[in-house]
Amino acid sequence: MASIDVLKSRFYAYDKMYSQELREQSFADWPFREDCNCTPEKMARAGFVHCPSENEPDVACCFFCLIELEGWEPDDDPLFEHLKRSPKCGFLGMRKDFTELSVAQFYHMEKSRLKVYMKKVCHKKMAALRDDIIRIKGSLQSQLDSVDHLNA
Numbered sequence: 001m002a003s004i005d006v007l008k009s010r011f012y013a014y015d016k017m018y019s020q021e022l023r024e025q026s027f028a029d030w031p032f033r034e035d036c037n038c039t040p041e042k043m044a045r046a047g048f049v050h051c052p053s054e055n056e057p058d059v060a061c062c063f064f065c066l067i068e069l070e071g072w073e074p075d076d077d078p079l080f081e082h083l084k085r086s087p088k089c090g091f092l093g094m095r096k097d098f099t100e101l102s103v104a105q106f107y108h109m110e111k112s113r114l115k116v117y118m119k120k121v122c123h124k125k126m127a128a129l130r131d132d133i134i135r136i137k138g139s140l141q142s143q144l145d146s147v148d149h150l151n152a
């Protein structure tokens, strides 16, 4: 799962990724090409951008809902996988090609994309806060236990 910094850089960079052509170009080093279901063209058509790392060479991320999928097999259907994991993705609900959107429709899409991003960041911050609370509570409890031990 991507860190907040990674989510942030993707969110800001992916406003260009409404373009099928740019998404497809991101798959220049993608291993699945001929005789596969998940070709660069199909991956891009399903909204994915290739965002490999050293440890995870086959990570693909939806430019819109920012869901990350890895462990691709040649027979995987990118659109099906995307629908299965993120059925409410706004990109999947788009009825037109990006080039046919009006300015108002484009800004509406961008607003939805921003909401998704904000929600993901909030979830991550809440999880970090919860972890901090558990850690601090544990530390305070052990200090209290050692004071009790001294008083016993």
Ligand SMILES: [Zn+2]
Binding pocket: 047, 062, 063, 064, 065, 066, 067, 082, 086, 089, 090, 091, 092
């Ligand atoms: Zn998506």
